Amino acid sequence: MAFYVYIIQSQKDKSFYKGFSENPLARLQQHNNGEAHYTSFKRPWKLVYVEEMKSKRLALIREKNLKKATTERIIALINSQKNIIHLFQS
Numbered sequence: 001m002a003f004y005v006y007i008i009q010s011q012k013d014k015s016f017y018k019g020f021s022e023n024p025l026a027r028l029q030q031h032n033n034g035e036a037h038y039t040s041f042k043r044p045w046k047l048v049y050v051e052e053m054k055s056k057r058l059a060l061i062r063e064k065n066l067k068k069a070t071t072e073r074i075i076a077l078i079n080s081q082k083n084i085i086h087l088f089q090s
Contacts, residue, residue: 003059005066007049007074010042016074017045018066020059024050025088049078050085 006024008017008031017039021027028047034040053059066074077083
């Protein structure tokens, strides 16, 4: 089973939200359907970053680390080779 950390960007105010999921596309849909209270006020959201982790534990550690990241660091990650978002786009 794969575990992922993801970053979504609000199309309303361009802010970022960082999270963890086993299925980033399904999780994006939940955010856009208003099923996640914290993100429901900034819909719609766009998936901009996905990184696969070897375990749930490592994914949760990485998510916590990303939540502390500056906007500049987030933008650098989005543009980095770590970003496997192309595997989640059709």
